[in-house]
Amino acid sequence: MKKLILALIISTSVLSACSLKDDAASLYKVEEPLAATIYLPENMQPNKTQTIHVSFTQNGQEVDEVDMLHVQIQKQDETKADHNVEVKRLNDGAYEVKSIFTESGLYLITVHAEHNDSTIMPTKQFAVGELSKKDLDSLQGDQPEPSGNHEHHH
Numbered sequence: 001m002k003k004l005i006l007a008l009i010i011s012t013s014v015l016s017a018c019s020l021k022d023d024a025a026s027l028y029k030v031e032e033p034l035a036a037t038i039y040l041p042e043n044m045q046p047n048k049t050q051t052i053h054v055s056f057t058q059n060g061q062e063v064d065e066v067d068m069l070h071v072q073i074q075k076q077d078e079t080k081a082d083h084n085v086e087v088k089r090l091n092d093g094a095y096e097v098k099s100i101f102t103e104s105g106l107y108l109i110t111v112h113a114e115h116n117d118s119t120i121m122p123t124k125q126f127a128v129g130e131l132s133k134k135d136l137d138s139l140q141g142d143q144p145e146p147s148g149n150h151e152h153h154h
Contacts, residue, residue: 032058034056034058034063034114034120035120036111036120036122037054038053038122039052039055040052045128046129047100048100049098051097052097056115058118069111069113070111070112071087071109072112073085073108074107074108075105076107076108076135077105085098085099086098101129103129105128106125107125108123108124
């Protein structure tokens with residue numbers, strides 16, 4: 001019986017030495033994902049050059065330059081993004097997207113970005129010019145929520 005109790009005490013001691021500490025999770029480096037903020041002009045009109053700004057943060061710090069950036073803009077009711085956009089890095093770490101929209105309607109901008117092994121693809125919906133009844137109806141219907149971190153620029 002003494003051998004059984006002794007074996008139980010030894011095995012309990014060995015197992016308790018191998019268990020995780022309560023603060024084990026805090027010992028690992030925790031990184032926040034890359035976040036994008038898309039600033040849109042307030043009143044976008046067709047056939048005029050529009051300037052959209054995109055800036056990035058990670059771990060509470062502004063990101064001066066992302067490792068990869070691709071911007072797609074498409075009319076909401078179209079299946080492919082064939083809208084040409086020009087992306088330029090500004091001195092303050094923000095990016096400027098210039099585009100001319102040839103017709104009124106609802107559009108989607110998707111920013112594909114990567115920095116320090118964090119990849120994001122936030123999408124934001126916006127209006128250009130006067131909206132048709134179809135566009136207004138789609139705004140009132142069940143539309144998926146845009147993703148990412150976005151703000152309007154005033």
